[in-house]
Amino acid sequence: GESVGLHLPTLSVQEGDNSIINCAYSNSASDYFIWYKQESGKGPQFIIDIRSNMDKRQGQRVTVLLNKTVKHLSLQIAATQPGDSAVYFCAENNAGNMLTFGGGTRLMVKP
Amino acid sequence: GAGVSQTPSNKVTEKGKYVELRCDPISGHTALYWYRQSLGQGPEFLIYFQGTGAADDSGLPNDRFFAVRPEGSVSTLKIQRTERGDSAVYLCASSPARDRSYNEQFFGPGTRLTVL
Numbered sequence: 001g002e003s004v005g006l007h008l009p010t011l012s013v014q015e016g017d018n019s020i021i022n023c024a025y026s027n028s029a030s031d032y033f034i035w036y037k038q039e040s041g042k043g044p045q046f047i048i049d050i051r052s053n054m055d056k057r058q059g060q061r062v063t064v065l066l067n068k069t070v071k072h073l074s075l076q077i078a079a080t081q082p083g084d085s086a087v088y089f090c091a092e093n094n095a096g097n098m099l100t101f102g103g104g105t106r107l108m109v110k111p
Numbered sequence: 112g113a114g115v116s117q118t119p120s121n122k123v124t125e126k127g128k129y130v131e132l133r134c135d136p137i138s139g140h141t142a143l144y145w146y147r148q149s150l151g152q153g154p155e156f157l158i159y160f161q162g163t164g165a166a167d168d169s170g171l172p173n174d175r176f177f178a179v180r181p182e183g184s185v186s187t188l189k190i191q192r193t194e195r196g197d198s199a200v201y202l203c204a205s206s207p208a209r210d211r212s213y214n215e216q217f218f219g220p221g222t223r224l225t226v227l
Contacts (some may be wrong), residue, residue: 008151021160025215034215034216036218041220042221043115043202043204043218043219043220043221044154044202044218045218046215046216046217049215064182085133089153089154091153097144097159097161097167098144098156098159098170099144099146099154099156099164099165099206099216101154101155102153103152103153104151104152104153
């Protein structure tokens with residue numbers, strides 16, 4: 001809803017700069033990871049995913065990096081735009097079919 | 112095509128009342144998930160359906176919560192004797208996956224439940 005992310009960590013970037021959002025995951029057995037974007041009043045929107053047999057995957061303006069050694073995931077957004085402003089969640093999938101979401105980061109893009 | 116839809120978008124109820132939240136998944140998606148999102152937090156898993164059956168209901172907080180998907184399409188999340196702590200956004204997601212090898216989940220806009 002409108003209040004998603006009230007107390008979340010915030011990353012503030014200038015329009016046109018690159019953004020890096022980080023996530024630490026907990027389960028070493030997780031083999032599939034997804035980044036979601038959530039705007040106020042909307043459900044999470046799929047951005048990009050990566051399987052554990054990869055360490056990097058690129059999409060349009062976005063790149064996900066996976067470091068299984070330290071259980072760390074990052075989302076890089078190139079040439080950040082005002083429309084990128086939202087809360088970003090990483091999610092992991094392990095033995096079950098459900099996703100376990102991280103705490104989220106609010107990205108604010110300054111014009 | 113149409114995405115996941117949820118109704119109502121907002122529901123205000125009084126403590127102790129019964130509520131039903133509806134989810135229409137993307138046509139043809141066999142897997143359906145319910146999550147709950149509290150203020151300032153990420154979504155938390157409640158229950159997962161594969162077809163008509165609940166394959167995993169380990170996230171349901173207690174026996175006041177129940178969900179059905181009788182025809183393998185639309186699902187209803189039912190909450191009995193609502194409590195103020197049930198206030199949250201309830202999200203539904205669907206996935207085309209028949210196994211866990213590819214599990215992209217498409218989310219609906221959610222139902223904001225407020226228990227007074």
